Amino acid sequence: MSKNIPYKIYLEESELPKQWYNVRADMKKKPEPLLNPATHKPMTLDELSGVFCRELAEQELNETDPYIDIPEEIIDFYKMYRPSPLVRAYYLEKALDTPAKIYYKFEGNNTSGSHKLNSAIAQAYYAKKQGLKGVTTETGAGQWGTALSMACSYFDLDCKVYMVKCSYEQKPFRREVMRTYGASVTPSPSNTTEVGRKILAEHPGTTGSLGCAISEAVEVAVGTEGYRYVLGSVLAQVLLHQSIIGLESMTACDKYDIKPDIIIGCAGGGSNLGGLISPFMGRKLKGEADYKFIAVEPASCPSLTRGVYGYDFCDTGKVCPIQKMYTLGSGFIPSANHAGGLRYHGMSAVVSELYDQGLIEARSVEQTEVFEAATKFARIEGTLPAPESSHAIKVAIDEALKCKETGEEKTILFGLTGTGYFDMYAYQKFNDGTMTDYIPTDEEIKASVDTLPKI
Amino acid sequence: MSKNIPYKIYLEESELPKQWYNVRADMKKKPEPLLNPATHKPMTLDELSGVFCRELAEQELNETDPYIDIPEEIIDFYKMYRPSPLVRAYYLEKALDTPAKIYYKFEGNNTSGSHKLNSAIAQAYYAKKQGLKGVTTETGAGQWGTALSMACSYFDLDCKVYMVKCSYEQKPFRREVMRTYGASVTPSPSNTTEVGRKILAEHPGTTGSLGCAISEAVEVAVGTEGYRYVLGSVLAQVLLHQSIIGLESMTACDKYDIKPDIIIGCAGGGSNLGGLISPFMGRKLKGEADYKFIAVEPASCPSLTRGVYGYDFCDTGKVCPIQKMYTLGSGFIPSANHAGGLRYHGMSAVVSELYDQGLIEARSVEQTEVFEAATKFARIEGTLPAPESSHAIKVAIDEALKCKETGEEKTILFGLTGTGYFDMYAYQKFNDGTMTDYIPTDEEIKASVDTLPKI
Numbered sequence: 001m002s003k004n005i006p007y008k009i010y011l012e013e014s015e016l017p018k019q020w021y022n023v024r025a026d027m028k029k030k031p032e033p034l035l036n037p038a039t040h041k042p043m044t045l046d047e048l049s050g051v052f053c054r055e056l057a058e059q060e061l062n063e064t065d066p067y068i069d070i071p072e073e074i075i076d077f078y079k080m081y082r083p084s085p086l087v088r089a090y091y092l093e094k095a096l097d098t099p100a101k102i103y104y105k106f107e108g109n110n111t112s113g114s115h116k117l118n119s120a121i122a123q124a125y126y127a128k129k130q131g132l133k134g135v136t137t138e139t140g141a142g143q144w145g146t147a148l149s150m151a152c153s154y155f156d157l158d159c160k161v162y163m164v165k166c167s168y169e170q171k172p173f174r175r176e177v178m179r180t181y182g183a184s185v186t187p188s189p190s191n192t193t194e195v196g197r198k199i200l201a202e203h204p205g206t207t208g209s210l211g212c213a214i215s216e217a218v219e220v221a222v223g224t225e226g227y228r229y230v231l232g233s234v235l236a237q238v239l240l241h242q243s244i245i246g247l248e249s250m251t252a253c254d255k256y257d258i259k260p261d262i263i264i265g266c267a268g269g270g271s272n273l274g275g276l277i278s279p280f281m282g283r284k285l286k287g288e289a290d291y292k293f294i295a296v297e298p299a300s301c302p303s304l305t306r307g308v309y310g311y312d313f314c315d316t317g318k319v320c321p322i323q324k325m326y327t328l329g330s331g332f333i334p335s336a337n338h339a340g341g342l343r344y345h346g347m348s349a350v351v352s353e354l355y356d357q358g359l360i361e362a363r364s365v366e367q368t369e370v371f372e373a374a375t376k377f378a379r380i381e382g383t384l385p386a387p388e389s390s391h392a393i394k395v396a397i398d399e400a401l402k403c404k405e406t407g408e409e410k411t412i413l414f415g416l417t418g419t420g421y422f423d424m425y426a427y428q429k430f431n432d433g434t435m436t437d438y439i440p441t442d443e444e445i446k447a448s449v450d451t452l453p454k455i
Numbered sequence: 456m457s458k459n460i461p462y463k464i465y466l467e468e469s470e471l472p473k474q475w476y477n478v479r480a481d482m483k484k485k486p487e488p489l490l491n492p493a494t495h496k497p498m499t500l501d502e503l504s505g506v507f508c509r510e511l512a513e514q515e516l517n518e519t520d521p522y523i524d525i526p527e528e529i530i531d532f533y534k535m536y537r538p539s540p541l542v543r544a545y546y547l548e549k550a551l552d553t554p555a556k557i558y559y560k561f562e563g564n565n566t567s568g569s570h571k572l573n574s575a576i577a578q579a580y581y582a583k584k585q586g587l588k589g590v591t592t593e594t595g596a597g598q599w600g601t602a603l604s605m606a607c608s609y610f611d612l613d614c615k616v617y618m619v620k621c622s623y624e625q626k627p628f629r630r631e632v633m634r635t636y637g638a639s640v641t642p643s644p645s646n647t648t649e650v651g652r653k654i655l656a657e658h659p660g661t662t663g664s665l666g667c668a669i670s671e672a673v674e675v676a677v678g679t680e681g682y683r684y685v686l687g688s689v690l691a692q693v694l695l696h697q698s699i700i701g702l703e704s705m706t707a708c709d710k711y712d713i714k715p716d717i718i719i720g721c722a723g724g725g726s727n728l729g730g731l732i733s734p735f736m737g738r739k740l741k742g743e744a745d746y747k748f749i750a751v752e753p754a755s756c757p758s759l760t761r762g763v764y765g766y767d768f769c770d771t772g773k774v775c776p777i778q779k780m781y782t783l784g785s786g787f788i789p790s791a792n793h794a795g796g797l798r799y800h801g802m803s804a805v806v807s808e809l810y811d812q813g814l815i816e817a818r819s820v821e822q823t824e825v826f827e828a829a830t831k832f833a834r835i836e837g838t839l840p841a842p843e844s845s846h847a848i849k850v851a852i853d854e855a856l857k858c859k860e861t862g863e864e865k866t867i868l869f870g871l872t873g874t875g876y877f878d879m880y881a882y883q884k885f886n887d888g889t890m891t892d893y894i895p896t897d898e899e900i901k902a903s904v905d906t907l908p909k910i
Binding site: 111179182381431 | 461462463465467468532534535536546564565566568605608609627628631632634635636637830833834836837838839874876877879880882883886
């Protein structure tokens with residue numbers, strides 16, 4: 001059979017999913033509801049609609065419908081870069097001399113360079129449909145900001161991006177891609193907001209943080225007529241949109257009679273992992289199939305493997321709704337790991353609940369071994385991976401080498417979320433041999449989780 | 456019919472061409488032979504084999520075989536990123552409100568970011584087969600150097616890249632991609648060669664030139680046991696390898712009953728243009744079909760539109776064979792146009808001869824209008840193009856707008872040779888409004904072409 005499997009499986013355009021899959025509908029025990037940060041009561045649809053577009057707020061609260069139609073306008077945009085290829089890693093298998101079969105779903109073949117576009121276009125669509133003028137957001141690594149810029153350009157929406165200042169300075173080319181798509185990009189903290197001015201006065205010369213950028217973006221959205229704030233991960237709506245990754249993967253697997261044993265994704269806020277595994281998890285929850293799911297996180301920011309499961313703030317400024325999740329505490333400052341997309345203190349509530357139920361395993365890996373895997377992968381498979389994606393590559397290689405020891409012919413599927421073209425500063429550190437690892441101490445983590453709100 | 460054409464046409468892996476197409480075999484009047492720079496006599500196979508691998512030298516001289524088998528090992532590598540998609544530019548057509556049908560062959564979906572990989576892997580393969588230890592080359596914009604690094608990594612060959620110093624400094628991330636693939640990258644001029652030391656002594660503080668980088672790479676290749684020098688464009692062998700672009704395009708067109716009226720490619724040394732048009736030109740030469748071919752070059756380096764057709768040196772150092780081509784003179788220094796891949800004083804002998812026979816048209820376009828087209832394309836079609844490729848986009852849009860005026864439903868096919876992720880410095884200039892145009896004067900061109908050797 002496997003001889004008939006091409007290196008790249010491209011589904012037909014007609015096989016593009018018409019509906020997203022909402023895994024919460026099939027979970028017996030659902031994630032806990034989002035709470036109002038002031039009252040600690042569950043957020044109502046009306047309350048959420050002040051933050052998000054109405055239809056996105058509805059999706060956020062929808063725990064019952066397993067399938068939600070993808071609007072035609074979004075499908076039209078998806079056709080620009082989807083279906084994305086499911087790649088058989090023949091070259092990697094051969095190089096590892098493993099009996100395992102390795103597949104990866106590659107989401108990097110679009111100009112934003114990652115899977116983030118799948119949700120960006122959906123959020124921009126609903127914003128446009130609601131008659132908004134624009135949206136605001138923050139970006140750290142820059143993948144989300146780039147994706148949102150492209151999506152807003154497509155729907156002719158204004159896009160204001162607050163980019164963490166150190167990232168703004170270290171990644172000038174990321175910034176230029178966003179500007180090319182018409183977004184305004186402001187280094188954060190900035191003089192354009194009250195919170196920014198306050199931080200600049202208190203910490204002159206600061207290079208910013210994600211928490212500060214979020215606060216600025218939220219302030220501008222709330223204070224500007226016709227704007228909303230949008231997020232690229234963590235939320236249930238984002239996982240819903242990202243389920244297209246898993247749905248396409250499943251269709252391709254079914255079409256070619258591929259039965260994954262192990263499904264691996266990197267996990268920061270959970271957008272890619274949740275999207276990739278959702279449809280497979282649905283089958284597992286319904287007893288139709290079984291899979292081993294592995295979430296891979298950086299050892300420097302180990303929310304699943306070393307955090308606690310409790311209610312916490314989603315942002316440092318404590319203005320967003322509170323959710324129950326695996327968290328290191330909203331004040332946790334991860335060390336300067338180059339996988340900026342994985343440097344989030346918490347984890348999607350959906351992924352957290354599935355993990356708490358023992359349906360997902362988690363592993364943490366160190367930065368240097370991740371870049372070793374990334375470089376090996378680039379040379380063998382020809383694609384230069386993003387640092388975030390390379391966390392999944394590292395564990396996929398580990399699992400394939402285990403198969404080599406045991407002789408098991410397992411089928412491994414992992415998510416290759418994006419490309420590393422804008423992360424060459426990190427590769428340079430690795431090439432120069434100056435990259436370091438950092439693992440937080442138990443005391444550091446304890447001090448941080450001790451700050452969780454008492455709910 | 457057109458309703459059944461998907462946004463992206465992906466051929467099956469089994470439809471990947473098994474042979475390259477050698478357009479010279481079907482040309483009644485062939486390009487003039489390469490001449491020995493010392494004797495001005497046609498280069499023999501033995502002479503060429505001192506410069507190139509034996510099989511590549513044979514390909515260079517082969518004017519009779521229309522098809523040449525692609526070795527299995529190269530096909531295996533091609534499967535990593537080929538067949539490349541033929542994209543129907545539905546979104547662009549709609550935005551331009553044109554009755555024209557626009558297609559583009561996209562060669563940017565590989566880590567080198569361009570079509571250069573098609574020939575790099577072939578040249579690396581023949582070098583490996585001949586038992587060489589490694590190859591040397593120069594790179595300006597960096598696409599060729601990146602492609603060659605990937606190809607050499609795959610075949611475990613050493614790869615020494617001399618990168619023009621200003622490019623080395625302005626594009627540190629291009630450099631890091633090459634290093635990630637194991638290449639050594641040396642800023643040129645350097646202290647590692649005699650010619651480099653000489654130039655540094657004469658011009659301390661120089662930021663280098665392509666001509667100087669070529670001279671250094673050639674010196675190292677000639678002086679090191681087991682090495683050869685390789686080139687990414689201009690040569691007939693390169694056009695042969697690049698014919699895979701046109702062959703796939705033609706297969707996809709035939710499969711979907713698409714009949715291009717106009718075929719457009721950017722032209723620097725001619726590798727992409729020649730590769731894209733070759734099979735279609737073959738049909739035209741045999742009277743089986745007719746097409747209008749347009750070569751697009753920068754107004755700052757207009758070898759076809761303002762150069763002369765004569766024998767000239769291929770390199771500034773005058774060590775390589777002499778060929779008859781459209782040229783601005785080997786001493787021509789083009790202004791600092793951001794499309795580094797198009798800043799070559801001459802043009803492929805094959806393309807030159809076809810142009811001289813009136814089988815190809817040529818147009819020159821200015822830098823700023825090219826970036827306007829590039830930005831429009833990025834926003835509408837979702838792919839951020841390389842500056843080089845954007846020359847073809849500009850003319851494709853022009854032609855589509857002519858159709859809008861006349862109401863003609865012409866079918867336009869152009870080559871989108873690569874992505875612009877490593878060209879954001881140029882986009883930044885455009886975004887900032889500080890990009891300028893430069894057109895050489897007649898006097899400048901005359902002074903340069905007056906230096907052609909008298910043959």
